[in-house]
Amino acid sequence: AAKTSKGSRYVFFSAPLNERVQAEMLMETLLRSALKTGLLKLHYQPQVRPTDGRLIGLEALVRWPHVERGLIPPGEFIPIAEKTGLILELGQYVLEKACKQAAKWRQTGFAFNRVSVNVSPLQFRQPRFAAMVRQMLTTYGLPARMLCLEVTENVFLDTSEQLVLDILSELQDIGVQLSLDDFGSGYSSLSYLHSLPFQELKIDRAFLTEADRHPQKEQLFEAIVGLARSLGLRVIAEGAETAGEYVLSAEHQCDAIQGYFCSPAVSPEHIEDCLDEFHKIRTSLHKQIEQKR
Ligand code: C2E
Ligand code: MG
Ligand code: MG
Ligand code: MG
Numbered sequence: 001a002a003k004t005s006k007g008s009r010y011v012f013f014s015a016p017l018n019e020r021v022q023a024e025m026l027m028e029t030l031l032r033s034a035l036k037t038g039l040l041k042l043h044y045q046p047q048v049r050p051t052d053g054r055l056i057g058l059e060a061l062v063r064w065p066h067v068e069r070g071l072i073p074p075g076e077f078i079p080i081a082e083k084t085g086l087i088l089e090l091g092q093y094v095l096e097k098a099c100k101q102a103a104k105w106r107q108t109g110f111a112f113n114r115v116s117v118n119v120s121p122l123q124f125r126q127p128r129f130a131a132m133v134r135q136m137l138t139t140y141g142l143p144a145r146m147l148c149l150e151v152t153e154n155v156f157l158d159t160s161e162q163l164v165l166d167i168l169s170e171l172q173d174i175g176v177q178l179s180l181d182d183f184g185s186g187y188s189s190l191s192y193l194h195s196l197p198f199q200e201l202k203i204d205r206a207f208l209t210e211a212d213r214h215p216q217k218e219q220l221f222e223a224i225v226g227l228a229r230s231l232g233l234r235v236i237a238e239g240a241e242t243a244g245e246y247v248l249s250a251e252h253q254c255d256a257i258q259g260y261f262c263s264p265a266v267s268p269e270h271i272e273d274c275l276d277e278f279h280k281i282r283t284s285l286h287k288q289i290e291q292k293r
Pocket of ligand 4: 182
């Protein structure tokens with residue numbers, strides 16, 4: 001640490017912070033080159049309809065294969081990408097890969113309704129975002145309704161309500177689906193949820209976790225489903241990890257369930273195997289439920 005005439009700088013350059021800054025700078029450099037060389041991969045996690053187990057959609061989740069560290073999860077590099085502005089390039093890369101994959105699946109007759117792509121706040125409010133989305137759909141010949149864009153409540157931070165509404169409306173005009181991700185986990189947009197053109201609400205995983213074991217958690221989960229219903233929104237339950245959580249989401253008539261119980265996010269080649277596996281579990285689970293009745 002460098003001690004200067006101004007004593008306070010000593011604190012500013014204290015080792016842990018310095019190390020953190022350096023680690024982030026290294027990460028940024030590596031991420032930039034990973035993007036440039038097309039190293040980033042997309043995994044897809046199924047979203048299934050509980051009534052019949054049908055595949056409703058697939059969420060594209062970015063993965064960074066690293067020689068020493070294996071797959072680096074997005075939670076570690078998306079915040080850095082956001083901070084450095086790299087998210088614009090990353091977001092476009094992900095959108096392109098997902099549209100391309102969706103078009104390919106569609107051509108091979110794989111049955112699904114749509115692919116969901118996460119959109120960061122910075123990416124969402126960049127000028128011409130909607131135009132870029134439209135261009136991507138045209139390039140890959142993907143019908144707009146087969147693309148769903150997920151944004152979190154964070155898009156409302158640092159952005160005027162009017163701007164968010166304008167961007168959402170532009171996207172609505174294109175015909176893509178709009179989903180409010182991680183609902184209930186952040187800044188609450190309850191007051192104007194009814195005036196925003198979302199078709200879908202994804203209940204944050206925190207509300208489902210152990211809701212089958214705690215009646216009060218179940219009541220809260222049920223209330224959120226009810227809220228979404230009263231606003232005419234489809235509901236996805238995120239993060240069903242156990243049979244109990246899956247059954248609970250089904251009992252509360254969520255339109256789709258996404259979670260490790262059904263399948264984790266996997267590479268495109270492995271999706272069909274994972275779905276086969278899920279269908280076996282689902283069949284035996286339904287037999288158990290029948291027997292209990
Ligand atoms: P998210 O959009 O809410 O995605 C769901 C996350 O929950 C994924 O983590 C998924 O693997 C994980 N998950 C799914 N089911 C379960 C479960 O049953 N239990 C548990 N514990 N977790 C489950 P992942 O892939 O690590 O992504 C984390 C977050 O990173 C995402 O949260 C999203 O906010 C962000 N992210 C991922 N890919 C992208 C991307 O391409 N662009 C942007 N902007 N953000 C992305
Ligand atoms: Mg998401
Ligand atoms: Mg989510
Ligand atoms: Mg999340």
